[in-house]
Amino acid sequence: PGKAKAEVIGFAKSVRKLGQDDPRRITHSLKVGLALTVVSFIYYLRPLYKSFGEAGIWAVLTVVVIFEFTVGGTLSKSFNRGLATLLAGALGLGAQYLASLSGEKGQPFVLGIFVFLLAAASTFTRFFPRIKARYDYGVLIFILTFSMVSVSGYRVEELVVLASQRLSTILVGAAICIVVSICICPVWAGENLHNSAASNMENLASYLEGFGGEYFQSGEGSNSDRSFLQGYKKVLNSKPTEDTMANLARWEPGHGRFGFRHPWKQYLKIGALSRQCAYQIEILNGYIKSDNQVPLEFRCKIQESCTQISAECGKALKSLASAIKTMTIPSSTNVHVENSKTAVKDLQISLKAVSLEHDQELLAILPGATVASILVEIVISVEKISESVHE
Amino acid sequence: PGKAKAEVIGFAKSVRKLGQDDPRRITHSLKVGLALTVVSFIYYLRPLYKSFGEAGIWAVLTVVVIFEFTVGGTLSKSFNRGLATLLAGALGLGAQYLASLSGEKGQPFVLGIFVFLLAAASTFTRFFPRIKARYDYGVLIFILTFSMVSVSGYRVEELVVLASQRLSTILVGAAICIVVSICICPVWAGENLHNSAASNMENLASYLEGFGGEYFQSGEGSNSDRSFLQGYKKVLNSKPTEDTMANLARWEPGHGRFGFRHPWKQYLKIGALSRQCAYQIEILNGYIKSDNQVPLEFRCKIQESCTQISAECGKALKSLASAIKTMTIPSSTNVHVENSKTAVKDLQISLKAVSLEHDQELLAILPGATVASILVEIVISVEKISESVHE
Numbered sequence: 001p002g003k004a005k006a007e008v009i010g011f012a013k014s015v016r017k018l019g020q021d022d023p024r025r026i027t028h029s030l031k032v033g034l035a036l037t038v039v040s041f042i043y044y045l046r047p048l049y050k051s052f053g054e055a056g057i058w059a060v061l062t063v064v065v066i067f068e069f070t071v072g073g074t075l076s077k078s079f080n081r082g083l084a085t086l087l088a089g090a091l092g093l094g095a096q097y098l099a100s101l102s103g104e105k106g107q108p109f110v111l112g113i114f115v116f117l118l119a120a121a122s123t124f125t126r127f128f129p130r131i132k133a134r135y136d137y138g139v140l141i142f143i144l145t146f147s148m149v150s151v152s153g154y155r156v157e158e159l160v161v162l163a164s165q166r167l168s169t170i171l172v173g174a175a176i177c178i179v180v181s182i183c184i185c186p187v188w189a190g191e192n193l194h195n196s197a198a199s200n201m202e203n204l205a206s207y208l209e210g211f212g213g214e215y216f217q218s219g220e221g222s223n224s225d226r227s228f229l230q231g232y233k234k235v236l237n238s239k240p241t242e243d244t245m246a247n248l249a250r251w252e253p254g255h256g257r258f259g260f261r262h263p264w265k266q267y268l269k270i271g272a273l274s275r276q277c278a279y280q281i282e283i284l285n286g287y288i289k290s291d292n293q294v295p296l297e298f299r300c301k302i303q304e305s306c307t308q309i310s311a312e313c314g315k316a317l318k319s320l321a322s323a324i325k326t327m328t329i330p331s332s333t334n335v336h337v338e339n340s341k342t343a344v345k346d347l348q349i350s351l352k353a354v355s356l357e358h359d360q361e362l363l364a365i366l367p368g369a370t371v372a373s374i375l376v377e378i379v380i381s382v383e384k385i386s387e388s389v390h391e
Numbered sequence: 392p393g394k395a396k397a398e399v400i401g402f403a404k405s406v407r408k409l410g411q412d413d414p415r416r417i418t419h420s421l422k423v424g425l426a427l428t429v430v431s432f433i434y435y436l437r438p439l440y441k442s443f444g445e446a447g448i449w450a451v452l453t454v455v456v457i458f459e460f461t462v463g464g465t466l467s468k469s470f471n472r473g474l475a476t477l478l479a480g481a482l483g484l485g486a487q488y489l490a491s492l493s494g495e496k497g498q499p500f501v502l503g504i505f506v507f508l509l510a511a512a513s514t515f516t517r518f519f520p521r522i523k524a525r526y527d528y529g530v531l532i533f534i535l536t537f538s539m540v541s542v543s544g545y546r547v548e549e550l551v552v553l554a555s556q557r558l559s560t561i562l563v564g565a566a567i568c569i570v571v572s573i574c575i576c577p578v579w580a581g582e583n584l585h586n587s588a589a590s591n592m593e594n595l596a597s598y599l600e601g602f603g604g605e606y607f608q609s610g611e612g613s614n615s616d617r618s619f620l621q622g623y624k625k626v627l628n629s630k631p632t633e634d635t636m637a638n639l640a641r642w643e644p645g646h647g648r649f650g651f652r653h654p655w656k657q658y659l660k661i662g663a664l665s666r667q668c669a670y671q672i673e674i675l676n677g678y679i680k681s682d683n684q685v686p687l688e689f690r691c692k693i694q695e696s697c698t699q700i701s702a703e704c705g706k707a708l709k710s711l712a713s714a715i716k717t718m719t720i721p722s723s724t725n726v727h728v729e730n731s732k733t734a735v736k737d738l739q740i741s742l743k744a745v746s747l748e749h750d751q752e753l754l755a756i757l758p759g760a761t762v763a764s765i766l767v768e769i770v771i772s773v774e775k776i777s778e779s780v781h782e
Contacts, residue, residue, distance in 0.1 A: 014519070015515075018515075018518050018519065019515075025515065025518045026515065028514065029510075029511040029512070029514040029515040030511050032510050032511060032514040032534075033506070033507040033508065033509075033510040033511035033514070034507065036506055036507070036510045036534070036538055037503045037506050037507045037510075040502070040503060040506050040538060040541075040542040041499065041503060043542055057539055057543065060535070060538050060539055060542065061535060061539070064510075064531065064534050064535040064538065065531070065535070108432065111431070112428045112431060112432060115424070115427055115428050115431050116424040116425065116427070116428045117424065118424075119420075119423050119424040119427045119428075119455075120420040120421050120423060120424035121420070123419065123420040123423040123424070124406075124409075124416065124417065124420040127409050127416045128405070128409065140455065140456070143423075143427070143455050144451070144452060144455040144456070147427055147431060147451050147455065148448055148451055148452070150431075151431040151434055151451065152448065236666075236670075237628070237630045237631070239628045240628070240631045275627075276673075279627075279670045279673050279674060280674060282667075282670050283670060283671060283674050283765070283768075286768060370761045370764040370765070373761040374674070374761070377674075377677060
């Protein structure tokens with residue numbers, strides 16, 4: 001029983017952590033519950049039941065399948081589902097009509113051929129990257145509705161009634177989803193994208209601000225909090241999430257500080273540059289672990305300017321991140337970029353002064369020199385990010 | 392009309408390219424068409440129609456929704472759907488029964504509360520990363536079935552009949568999907584994962600083999616095919632695809648050269664190391680573009696050993712890739728790794744010989760030195776990859 005108790009406590013802790021990490025998860029779960037309860041009532045209460053008929057169950061299905069975490073996701077799925085049902089329904093009716101021309105015996109075969117051709121062709125379109133990104137769900141519903149309508153075996157007149165009923169229940173379900181999703185603590189994909197751009201930069205900045213101290217430390221008191229050294233790893237694999245968010249953000253109406261046609265693509269550009277910078281940091285990070293064998297004399301020579309470069313780059317990124325957050329024109333960034341460039345010049349001067357005459361070998365100082373060289377590249381990356389934020 | 396014609400031709404070309412890039416896309420589309428036609432016939436032909444009833448439409452729905460590109464995807468969705476329907480159906484019946492105890496008037500409210508609680512709790516579990524990766528679809532179907540059963544308003548006895556009908560149609564749909572997906576040109580997620588590990592290494596290898604010539608070239612004849620310089624970029628963002636494949640591969644039975652409990656996780660480890668190497672190449676690649684200002688004298692000193700290191704690393708990766716493909720123990724890899732280590736020693740000797748006395752400044756040779764230093768790191772990465780392939 002002790003073990004079981006420990007497991008329950010562990011589970012409770014992980015639930016709490018999930019909720020604390022992002023409280024929107026809790027509100028989202030409650031929102032789904034609410035939307036589903038509302039739509040159930042519509043279906044369950046008798047007077048309403050009569051007007052929708054059996055098809056009311058499709059409203060429940062619609063809510064469960066359509067309700068996504070972000071407003072953009074919900075809107076995109078609603079749109080996809082509605083349009084695909086309409087199109088496929090019309091096509092299905094047409095197919096039924098054509099098949100009925102071929103007589104009682106031929107009908108199933110003609111319909112079978114239609115279903116086969118349409119399903120194969122539609123499935124193939126799902127491999128187009130652009131369709132996959134935006135209309136994947138729509139194509140799925142298209143195949144589904146078409147095959148359901150064309151094999152249902154009803155007469156065309158019945159089908160028209162059935163189809164209009166189903167369409168109206170889908171509309172009811174989608175409307176409830178959209179209202180709940182927008183009106184109660186909405187989660188905007190665009191805002192997520194915006195915040196993730198800022199938080200990525202902050203992660204990079206924390207690393208760079210701490211890098212100097214970490215790399216040049218004398219080795220004591222090093223067991224303090226080092227989580228800032230891990231944050232940048234999230235940035236390395238940020239691409240797929242950002243792509244999805246940008247796709248969903250296009251569906252969202254204007255909200256808060258974002259207009260309807262906010263330049264979401266710009267965030268992808270910023271994201272790519274941030275990842276570039278994260279790759280450089282990943283390489284730098286390899287040097288923190290491995291070397292203390294660089295001669296102290298050389299380390300001292302580059303210590304000040306390298307620490308300076310790294311710290312100023314970090315500050316520049318921090319100010320860019322906060323500029324993104326507040327959507328103002330970044331004011332102090334240029335100062336920090338300029339400072340880091342000055343530090344690069346200082347570094348170059350110290351490097352010029354290095355002579356390899358007495359007991360210092362190029363080989364020995366190489367790791368340190370590489371760190372310096374990568375830091376210079378990071379300055380360039382940061383400058384590019386800064387330019388692209390200004391756009 | 393000329394423009395429309397050009398567009399049609401452009402579209403036809405892109406369709407052809409999609410098909411040529413991966414012919415399995417075409418067979419997959421045909422397989423979906425086939426499975427759907429088969430299930431439509433079961434539903435449409437009258438004798439069979441009677442035994443399944445209206446619920447036969449759920450077989451069509453199941454096929455459309457469950458049929459995935461890979462066998463693992465299809466199996467995982469079938470399993471999720473089947474189990475979730477069973478569980479949620481049973482729970483839904485229980486909820487109906489409990490609600491019926493509270494009398495005619497209280498029933499809708501009790502049911503509403505049940506639906507709300509269960510939907511909210513289940514939606515929350517979808518945020519657990521492990522559940523999201525493996526059982527996301529199952530949880531969705533669970534919510535769906537539970538709310539449909541509990542709000543359907545039928546009496547319990549009717550529901551049992553309905554539920555068993557629906558379950559049997561789902562089984563029929565799933566069985567057709569699984570048979571078609573496994574028997575006709577199967578696409579195994581595990582095999583995909585395996586091949587992607589090999590092709591990632593090949594991409595890295597092509598880059599490294601070409602790097603020496605590209606970096607140290609005198610600048611002429613450079614307009615030849617350079618696509619090998621781009622291949623490694625695919626590796627940078629390979630993580631999400633590999634994670635998905637590894638998750639799906641766990642569902643697959645033994646096939647071809649892979650046993651049922653093939654160590655798929657090992658591929659994720661190899662993938663992570665390959666990405667590490669790709670990050671290093673990304674940094675190297677920055678230097679190809681930017682510098683020719685490194686003094687020629689220094690370049691000549693490091694040219695031979697650097698070209699050697701890079702080429703041997705490339706060869707080592709190539710041999711690892713082909714060893715993965717043929718699933719043999721890599722034979723020549725160690726030779727190449729040793730060669731590259733020898734080359735590193737040569738490089739170190741040449742670097743030791745560098746003196747900064749006459750007109751060579753550390754600053755000027757820094758980019759070249761950095762390239763050399765990163766190449767040394769790449770040797771370490773390649774060695775790690777090699778070790779992990781051996782495991």
